[in-house]
Amino acid sequence: MRFLADIPDDDVQWLDRRAAEEGKSRAALLREAVTAFRAESGEGIERYFGMWKDRRDLGDGVEEQRRLRADSARVAPRDADLFGPRASE
Numbered sequence: 001m002r003f004l005a006d007i008p009d010d011d012v013q014w015l016d017r018r019a020a021e022e023g024k025s026r027a028a029l030l031r032e033a034v035t036a037f038r039a040e041s042g043e044g045i046e047r048y049f050g051m052w053k054d055r056r057d058l059g060d061g062v063e064e065q066r067r068l069r070a071d072s073a074r075v076a077p078r079d080a081d082l083f084g085p086r087a088s089e
Contacts, residue, residue, distance in 0.1 A: 019026050
């Protein structure tokens with residue numbers, strides 16, 4: 001879809017310089033900017049919430065997190081030289 005937008009001259013000049021540096025068109029940079037703006041606003045991620053809610057092959061997500069965290073703690077013990085002693089030590 002095409003649209004008309006009023007942009008200050010100094011912004012257009014900056015956009016043209018940036019487009020030349022990146023070897024892209026002004027329109028391509030504007031499309032990328034809109035995509036990035038939408039991603040930062042969080043609109044895109046909501047569509048994925050609940051995506052796996054009906055999957056029965058995954059089991060309990062919380063239990064899986066606990067299992068993975070426990071495995072990680074056993075595989076990579078905390079290095080006291082890097083992080084200092086634990087509060088209980």
